[in-house]
Amino acid sequence: MIAIAGLVLAGGEGRRMGGDKPFRQIGGRPLIAMAVENAGRHCDPVMISSNQPPEAFAAYKANVVADIPKAGQGPLGGVLGGLTALPDGVDWLVTFPVDCPVVPDDMAAKLVSAALDAGVRAAFARHGDRDHYLSSAWHRESAPVIAKLLADDDRRVRAPLQALDAVAVTFPRQASDLAMFANANTIDDLAELEKMLAARPSKGM
Numbered sequence: 001m002i003a004i005a006g007l008v009l010a011g012g013e014g015r016r017m018g019g020d021k022p023f024r025q026i027g028g029r030p031l032i033a034m035a036v037e038n039a040g041r042h043c044d045p046v047m048i049s050s051n052q053p054p055e056a057f058a059a060y061k062a063n064v065v066a067d068i069p070k071a072g073q074g075p076l077g078g079v080l081g082g083l084t085a086l087p088d089g090v091d092w093l094v095t096f097p098v099d100c101p102v103v104p105d106d107m108a109a110k111l112v113s114a115a116l117d118a119g120v121r122a123a124f125a126r127h128g129d130r131d132h133y134l135s136s137a138w139h140r141e142s143a144p145v146i147a148k149l150l151a152d153d154d155r156r157v158r159a160p161l162q163a164l165d166a167v168a169v170t171f172p173r174q175a176s177d178l179a180m181f182a183n184a185n186t187i188d189d190l191a192e193l194e195k196m197l198a199a200r201p202s203k204g205m
Contacts, residue, residue, distance in 0.1 A: 002116070003090040004108050006043025007082035008035040009075050009134060010050045010057075010098040011067060022050070022057075022098050024184070026194050031184065034101035036060050042108040043094060047085060049078035069147075074155040075134055076146055083143040091141075097134045102179040102197070104171050111137035114169045122166035127181040128173040133157040135181065136166070 010022040010032055022032035032048070039046045046062045051071045054064040065085045067077030075097075082093050092115075094108040104110070107125060114137075115123040121139035125132040134157060138146075146160045174180065179196035183189065 002092060002112055004043045004092045004094055004112055004137075005082070005086055005090045006039030006046040006108065007065070007079070007093055007095045008032065008039055008046070008048045008062070008098055009078050009095055010035070010048050011071075011075065011078050024190055026101060026184070026190055027197055031098050031101050032057065032060065035096045035098045036062060038101070038103050039094070039096045039108070041105055045087065045090075047082055049075075049082055049095075069150065073150055075157055076150055076155055076160070079138060079157075080143060080146045080150065083138060083140055083146070086140050091139055092137055093140070094137045095134055097183075099184045100132070100135060100181060101184065101193070102177075103135060103181060107135065107171070108137070110171075111135075111169055114167050115139070118165075118167040120165050120167055122161055122164040123169050124161055124166055125181065126168040126170045130181070131158075131168060132181055133161060136161065 023030045036046055048057050048062045048064045050064055051066050057064050065081045067073050068081040068084055079095055092112050094111055111123040121142045123137045125135040142164055145163050149159050177200055179193060179200055182193050184193050
């Protein structure tokens, strides 16, 4: 069984929803709690990427890792921080954006398996006609590629994925589950996503 670490990307300021994005709630649950739960399904350890004081996330019992080389580098700085914090014996990191609280239960396992099958060091999720570059898997050997791009002030997430020949992993779109991979960037997005979650079919159906 391949060891996979999970990294919840919670470093965004969330200005479009009035700040404090990780702790905004859907259905009475903070976004951060939903993302940590997603990561915990197939990942151990689970880490949180944030430049806030670790005490802010004490309730989630996950190590908090800061951006590398410094704050303000966008999500790639968070990914690099997570790769640098990988424990010995764990070569894969899967990232979970805090503003994308609904992902497939088996996302982490499928991303890593696809990368291994293709012989590459990264993979990302594709859902319908959209690519989700931050719902992605990264091998620890991808760290120098990301570091070089950040040193060149290239913060585009797709840049290292392209450099690593990352494979896209398609997760089928289901008309009955519009919440899958939906992003919550504004207060209106949160309200809409809450409606989607209320309309989701139960797993027992």
